[in-house]
Amino acid sequence: MTTLEQQGELVRIARLLRVDVARLGDLAELSAATLRAFRDQVTERLFEADRSQVAGIAAATGLLPGGIAARIAEAVFPASLAARVAGLLGTDQAADxxxxxxxxxxxxxxxxxxxxxxxxxxxxxPTEVVAAAARHLADAGDYLAMADLVAEMPLPMVAAALEVIDDVTVLRTALCFTEPARLAEVVEVLPDVRLEGLLRAASVEDAWAGLLRALPHLTDEARERLAASAETLGDGLLIEGLLAAS
Amino acid sequence: MSTPGLDALGTALHATPAPGLEELPDEQLADLALLVTTAEETQRLELHASLDEALGVVPRPVRAAVRRAVGL
Known part of the structure; x- marks a missing residue:
């Protein structure tokens, strides 16, 4: 049986290679660590391929007014190509x-x-731009892409960007994080009111698996906050048990 | 240990395949190599098609400069 981590890696590899997961055959037998390493290699290869031409597009983008460049990109560039170009733009230009x-x-x-x-x-x-993108991924039910996006967000941006995402979606997204330690960092920057919302949703939906992945990596302070939040929900015993077990 | 499938995957990745991949049957490794090269080729075709299309809609006054920038 494949683990959550293996399944996530298989879907990510299939997306990179533009094939159905079923096409990957025996790859499902490999460990999540091997799959991750292979995915990194495929990512590296695809980003390096034709790099000089992609760099040329990035340079050409600078010759155009921002509004026109954006219109052309959206009209004729597949998102995967636009992402490669974005990686070669200066930060200010990419943000603009x-x-x-x-x-x-x-x-x-x-x-x-x-x-x-x-x-x-x-x-x-701007946080609102990232939040709007996150909202679209949430609406599309693309929890994997959401997880990858949130994992890359600077921590100060996380809480605000996730404000527009409902608790159940955040819990499902948590399941798809590649690095549970990073997930813990994300959980740690959420305000108490959000933690309470997540605990309530996890309790109602019996969807604890996402939060459980973060628990072993939380700081003592974060674990205390989580326990306090659970206490206010009258679920203190449950979360205490989970924290003790993690 | 070198096998034809592992070599093919290494060529496709331009790198030594990650440890653990050698556990796969050789024909699966060769198939993975094909998937990687196909994805790269698809990406290349997409790049060229997008570039052609973009040049068609770039404002005329900057078109020559854009062509130079992208190496055409």
Missing amino acids: LAGRLSPAYLAELAPHLDPREAGSLLAGL
């Missing part, structure tokens, strides 16, 4: 361009960003 793109296109583009560049790129964007 992203601010002119529709949230739907930005949401389509975000999962294709070079993971090595995505963090600094997102840091340059």
